[in-house]
Amino acid sequence: MAPTFTEEHEQLRATLRRFLADKAPSEAVRRSMESTDGHDPALWRRMADELGLLGLALPEEYGGLGGGPVELGLVLEELGRALLPSPYFATVALAGQALVVSGDERAKARWLPAIADGSLTGxxxxxxxxxxxxxxxxxxxxxxxxxxxxxxxxxxxxxxxxxxxxxxxxxxxxxxxxxxxxxxxxxxxxxxxxxxxxxxxxxxxxxxxxxxxxxxxxxxxxxxAAAGYLRRVTDLAAVALAAEQAGGAQACLDAAVAYARVRVQFGRPVGSFQAVKHKCADTLVKVEAARSAAYHALSVAAADPPEWRERAAAAAVAAVCCADAYTHAAKENIQIHGGIGCTWEHDAHLHLRRAKSSEQLLGSPAAHRRRLAGLVGISAPEATKGRARGNP
Structure with missing residues (x-):
């Protein structure tokens, strides 16, 4: 299962990519990450007022635009590409989704409208x-x-x-x-x-x-019911993070390929050497697999199947594939760039830092693999009792 992206989806992707390229280039990202707030409040306001991003995945009756996990995933994929410092993931992907699926009308009426208009972070x-x-x-x-x-x-x-x-x-x-x-x-x-x-x-x-x-x-x-609800919240969070990681992995691949085309060594572009070709090709395979896993998980989350294990398995697969792909792509990006990729001035290390941090944020890939093994019945229940650090 994979989402069928409509013309509106592609327009959203293109519009957001242009917006971020214009308003959040590398220089702006570095200013934001070093600021007191950790993000640009003016840009946050524009994301809410001009693009409606904060209410995109929230119900219309609470001031949102009526989208769901697929639309949210598209936004997070682009934010991951741009490496944007922003409370969007915490506010919309974590707090917002948790409120939407809570079934608690009082809580939704109290906080979702403020999230949608950008006046509340969570x-x-x-x-x-x-x-x-x-x-x-x-x-x-x-x-x-x-x-x-x-x-x-x-x-x-x-x-x-x-x-x-x-x-x-x-x-x-x-x-x-x-x-x-x-x-x-x-x-x-x-x-x-x-x-x-x-x-x-x-x-x-x-x-x-x-x-x-x-x-x-x-x-x-x-x-x-509370246990099932909390389980759903963690699955939605894992899928959202996977979409962001897929976007970051693609950005690393794009940067590595672009540099390999223009960096000349021994009188020829380094991208013409077989070793570099293999690195780029292997990274492409991982990035494509990660995107497929993320898109599948977004579709399952949007469909909300009655059997919770289907959603949980899709989330676990996406979490593993996207974390591994992002870290791999970030490392290879630095390797292909050579010495310049190790400098503070270059953005390659920022992607590696985000990749390694995200890899552990909602549970390590190893923990998600153990969960997936239990969900599909290839590990005994006793094997899951000794949970390792970060197990979801």
Whole structure:
């Protein structure tokens, strides 16, 4: 299964690519990543007002344009190509999708319109000290306050994308009946946010400490329904990240091929040497496979099959293929560029930093492979009990 891209889809892709080439070239990316905000607020406003990107994948009744995972994937693929520092992934792909599929009309009515018009940023806080995205490893707790009108959340969340600046933080926490999702205002009492020094300067991560922070439960209350909901949230997040990685991998391939055509050594372009040809060809195969896996996963997510394992398997395959392809393409891009590819002034290292960071963001490729093995029945349940760091 792969999406059938319409003329409108291709127009969206072309428009966004031109917009990013004009408004977010390499120089602008570097200014944004070194700024206090970590992104360009003026560009964020234009993405909302001129292109409608923030509401593209949100329902029309909440101020969106009625798109879904396929449209979101197209946007993320282009943002990945441009390596744009932006809260888009955290706000729309993580928090936005989590709210859309929550079935919680009160929560959707309260926050989705503000996400759609660009006045609210959000994120999803799941992983903790272990880095695991497995729901059983969540240790943060939520308890009702004395009046019983709201909950109080305590615990520590790590590696939260744009967690230091997000207006809304969706926190996964344990209750007496099982894990649930809770909405916490970023500036609420009991919330302490600390920026983490990380490998990737184009994507800000944070540590969030919660000490009795006031929170509103989001999503189904029933334990089984809540577990299914959280599982769907992680699958949608993995697919969105895969689309972004596919775009980054393509950018690395394009840069490597372009340089191989113009760099002359021994009186001929380096791209004419067989070793360089093989590198480019092998990278092309990986990038095409990654794009196919991402597009398939986007289609499955959009179709929302009744059997959750179909969606989960597609997400796991996309996560593995796209992470591997991006890291491979980023490394080969540096190799083909030679010495200049290792300098701070060249963008090749920025893609490698993003590739390695994204590779671990929602669970490592090895963890996704283990999950896929369990989903298709080629590993015994006992084999999954000893989960490694980062297992989804």
């Amino acid at each position: 994120t999803l806080a799941w992983a903790e000290e272990s880095g695991s995205w497995h729901v059983e490893d969540v240790r943060a707790e939520a308890v009702p306050d004395r009046g019983g009108t709201r909950d109080r959340v305590s615990g520590t969340k790590m590696f939260v994308v744009d967690g230091r600046s997000a207006d809304l933080v969706l926190v996964v926490a344990r209750t007496t009946t099982g894990p649930r999702l809770f909405a916490v205002e970023g500036t609420a009492p009991g919330v302490t946010r600390t920026r983490l020094e990380t490998l990737d300067p184009t994507r800000r991560l944070a540590r969030i400490d919660l000490d009795g922070a006031p929170a509103q439960a989001v999503g189904p209350e029933d334990a089984d």
